[in-house]
Amino acid sequence: xxxxxxxxxxxxxxxxxxxxxxxxxxxxxxxxxxxxxxxxxxxxxxxxxxxxxxxxxxxxxxxxxxxxxxxxxxxxxxxxxxxxxxxxxxxxxxxxxxxxxxxxxxxxxxxxxxxxxxxxxxxxxxxxxxxxxxxxxxxxxxxxxxxxxxxxxxxxxxxxxxxxxxxxxxxxxxxxxxxxxxxxxxxxxxxxxxxxxxxxxxxxxxxxxxxxxxxxxxxxxxxxxxxxxxxxxxxxxxxxxxxxxxxxxxxxxxxxxxxxxxxxxxxxxxxxxxxxxxxxxxxxxxxxxxxxxxxxxxxxxxxxxxxxxxxxxxxxxxxxxxxxxx
Amino acid sequence: xxxxxxxxxxxxxxxxxxxxxxxxxxxxxxxxxxxxxxxxxxxxxxxxxxxxxxxxxxxxxxxxxxxxxxxxxxxxxxxxxxxxxxxxxxxxxxxxxxxxxxxxxxxxxxxxxxxxxxxxxxxxxxxxxxxxxxxxxxxxxxxxxxxxxxxxxxxxxxxxxxxxxxxxxxxxxxxxxxxxxxxxxxxxxxxxxxxxxxxxxxxxxxxxxxxxxxxxxxxxxxxxxxxxxxxxxxxxxxxxxxxxxxxxxxxxxxxxxxxxxxxxxxxxxxxxxxxxxxxxxxxxxxxxxxxxxxxxxxxxxxxxxxxxxxxxxxxxxxxxxxxxxx
Numbered sequence: 001x002x003x004x005x006x007x008x009x010x011x012x013x014x015x016x017x018x019x020x021x022x023x024x025x026x027x028x029x030x031x032x033x034x035x036x037x038x039x040x041x042x043x044x045x046x047x048x049x050x051x052x053x054x055x056x057x058x059x060x061x062x063x064x065x066x067x068x069x070x071x072x073x074x075x076x077x078x079x080x081x082x083x084x085x086x087x088x089x090x091x092x093x094x095x096x097x098x099x100x101x102x103x104x105x106x107x108x109x110x111x112x113x114x115x116x117x118x119x120x121x122x123x124x125x126x127x128x129x130x131x132x133x134x135x136x137x138x139x140x141x142x143x144x145x146x147x148x149x150x151x152x153x154x155x156x157x158x159x160x161x162x163x164x165x166x167x168x169x170x171x172x173x174x175x176x177x178x179x180x181x182x183x184x185x186x187x188x189x190x191x192x193x194x195x196x197x198x199x200x201x202x203x204x205x206x207x208x209x210x211x212x213x214x215x216x217x218x219x220x221x222x223x224x225x226x227x228x229x230x231x232x233x234x235x236x237x238x239x240x241x242x243x244x245x246x247x248x249x250x251x252x253x254x255x256x257x258x259x260x261x262x263x264x265x266x267x268x269x270x271x272x273x274x275x276x277x278x279x280x281x282x283x284x285x286x287x288x289x290x291x292x293x294x295x296x297x298x299x300x301x302x303x304x305x306x307x308x309x310x311x312x313x314x315x316x317x318x319x320x321x322x323x324x325x326x
Numbered sequence: 327x328x329x330x331x332x333x334x335x336x337x338x339x340x341x342x343x344x345x346x347x348x349x350x351x352x353x354x355x356x357x358x359x360x361x362x363x364x365x366x367x368x369x370x371x372x373x374x375x376x377x378x379x380x381x382x383x384x385x386x387x388x389x390x391x392x393x394x395x396x397x398x399x400x401x402x403x404x405x406x407x408x409x410x411x412x413x414x415x416x417x418x419x420x421x422x423x424x425x426x427x428x429x430x431x432x433x434x435x436x437x438x439x440x441x442x443x444x445x446x447x448x449x450x451x452x453x454x455x456x457x458x459x460x461x462x463x464x465x466x467x468x469x470x471x472x473x474x475x476x477x478x479x480x481x482x483x484x485x486x487x488x489x490x491x492x493x494x495x496x497x498x499x500x501x502x503x504x505x506x507x508x509x510x511x512x513x514x515x516x517x518x519x520x521x522x523x524x525x526x527x528x529x530x531x532x533x534x535x536x537x538x539x540x541x542x543x544x545x546x547x548x549x550x551x552x553x554x555x556x557x558x559x560x561x562x563x564x565x566x567x568x569x570x571x572x573x574x575x576x577x578x579x580x581x582x583x584x585x586x587x588x589x590x591x592x593x594x595x596x597x598x599x600x601x602x603x604x605x606x607x608x609x610x611x612x613x614x615x616x617x618x619x620x621x622x623x624x625x626x627x628x629x630x631x632x633x634x635x636x637x638x639x640x641x642x643x644x645x646x647x648x649x650x651x652x
Binding site (some may be wrong): 062099110114115116117119123124125126128130131132134135139237240245248249252258261288289290292294295296297298300304305308 | 464466
C-alpha cells in the first residue's frame with residue numbers, strides 16, 4: 001500500500017487533483033463532467049502519441065519524428081481523399097496506420113541495422129518528412145471543403161456519449177497496457193532499455209526490439225495523423241509543429257525514465273492529461289496562451305528533477321539485498 | 327558492430343591524413359563549390375560569396391562550442407532558444423534606452439546565465455542533458471513568447487548594426503572575422519591544451535577520466551557555459567543583422583547546428599571529433615544552402631537536404647564497412 005502511494009502515478013494523480021481544485025476554485029464551470037470529457041477528447045491525440053513515445057523511450061531511444069510523421073500521414077490521406085472521395089473511411093484509417101508504420105519502420109531500420117543514434121535518425125527524418133509534405137503540395141493547404149463529409153465526421157461521431165476520438169484513446173490505453181504487462185514483446189521493451197547487455201544474454205535482440213518500438217510509434221502517429229487532420233478539417237505543412245516536444249514532455253512528466261526501462265502506459269496517460277488540462281485551462285483562467293510553452297518547459301524540468309530523485313538509490317547495497325533474499 | 331580489428335601495421339601519417347574524414351569533407355566542399363559555379367552564373371562573385379558566409383557564421387560559432395560539448399558526451403538542444411531569449415532581453419533593454427555596449431553585455435550575460443542553468447541541472451543534479459535541454463528549449467523560448475507574444479522589438483541603435491552588417495575590409499564582414507577568430511580559439515583549446523584532452527577523455531570514459539583526476543563535473547559545466555556564451559554572441563550578431571526581435575527568431579537552428587557538428591566528423595556518442603572538421607562542415611552547409619538558394623529552391627526543401635545529409639553522413643560509412651566486411 002505504501003509502495004502504491006509513493007509511486008509516481010499516485011503522486012501525479014494528486015498533482016492533477018490539486019491542479020483541478022485550483023482551477024475549480026476560481027472557475028467552477030471548468031470541472032463539470034461535460035467539460036472534463038471535452039478536455040479528455042482534446043487531449044486524446046497527445047495520449048495516443050505519448051503511448052507510442054513511451055514505448056520508444058523505454059528501449060533507450062527517442063522518436064522526435066512523431067509530429068512530422070503525423071503531419072505527413074495526415075496530408076497523404078487528405079490527398080487520397082481528394083483523389084478518391086468515395087473511398088470508405090475504414091480504408092483511409094488502414095492506409096493511415098500502414099503509412100505511419102512504414103515511416104516508423106524507416107526510423108527503426110536505421111537504428112537497428114545501421115546502429116545510428118536514434119536522436120540523429122529522428123532529427124533527420126523529422127525535417128525530411130516535413131519537407132516531403134511541401135514537395136507533395138508545394139506548400140498548399142488542404143481545406144475543409146475539399147475533404148469528403150465522411151472523412152471529416154469520424155472522430156466527432158458520438159458513441160455512447162463520447163466521440164470516437166476519445167474511444168480510440170481509451171482503446172489504445174487498454175490495448176497497450178495489456179501488451180506492455182502481459183506479452184513477451186512488452187517485457188522485451190522493458191528489458192532492452194533497462195539493461196541491454198542482460199537482455200542480449202537473455203536472448204532478446206535489442207536492436208530488433210527497438211525496431212518494433214519505432215514501428216509501433218509510427219503506426220500510432222499515422223493513425224493520429226488521420227484523426228488530427230479530419231478533426232481540424234485542414235492539412236498543411238506545419239500541422240502539429242513542435243508537438244514532438246509536448247509528447248516527450250508528457251512521457252517525462254508521466255514518470256518515463258529517459259534512460260530507458262522505466263515507465264507505464266498509465267503514467268504516460270496521466271502525463272498527457274496533466275499537460276492537456278493546463279493547455280485547456282490557460283485561456284479559461286485568463287493567462288496568455290503564449291505562456292504555455294514556458295509552462296510545459298518548466299514542467300519537463302521539474303518532472304525530470306523529481307524522477308531523478310525518485311530513481312536514485314541511496315547507495316550500493318545490491319549485494320546485501322541479494323544476501324538477505326537468499 | 328562492436329568488434330574492432332587490430333591493424334597488423336600502422337598507417338603512415340600522410341596516409342592517415344589523406345584518408346581522414348576532414349579531407350573527404352574537403353573534397354565534398356570543393357565539389358559543391360565547382361558544381362555551384364557551373365549551376366549559377368551569379369555564384370562566383372565576391373559580394374555574393376561574402377553574403378553566403380552569413381548563412382553559417384552565426385550557427386558555426388555555436389557549433390564549435392557544441393562540438394566540444396558533444397565530444398564530452400553531452401548535448402545542448404536549447405541553443406536556438408537561448409538566442410531567442412538573449413535577443414528578447416536585448417530588445418527589452420533597447421526600449422529602456424540602453425546603449426550599444428550595454429546591449430552587448432546583456433546579450434552575453436543572458437547567454438551565460440542560460441548556459442549556467444543547463445550546466446547546473448546536468449552536472450549539479452546529474453540529469454541527462456538531452457531531456458534537460460529539451461525542457462529548457464521550451465522554457466527559454468517560452469519566456470520570450472510570454473514577454474513578446476505576437477509583438478516584435480525594433481529600434482536598435484545604428485552603431486549596433488555593425489555586428490551583423492559591418493564590414494572590416496572590402497567584402498570581409500565583421501561576422502566572418504569573428505567566426506575565424508573563434509574557430510582558431512576553439513581549435514587551440516581543443517587540440518593543444520589540457521582542457522581539450524580532458525574533453526576527449528570525458529567523452530571516451532567519464533569514470534576513467536574521473537579516476538585520472540579530471541574534474542568531470544566542472545569541465546562539463548564550463549562547456550555548458552561556453553555553449554551559452556556562444557549562443558549569446560550569435561544572438562548579438564543575428565539581432566544586429568535582422569534589426570528586430572521576434573520570439574520565433576532562430577527557430578530550428580539547434581537541428582542545423584547539431585547537423586553541422588555531426589557532418590564535421592564529431593561522434594554523436596562522444597569521444598572524437600575535430601574543429602577543422604566542423605569548420606569545413608560549416609562551409610559545406612553554407613555553400614549548399616546558398617547554391618540552392620541561387621537556384622530558387624525553397625527553404626523547406628533545403629531542410630530535406632540537411633536532414634538527409636545528417637543521416638547520410640553517418641549511414642554511408644557504416645553501410646560501406648558493412649558491405650566491405652560482408
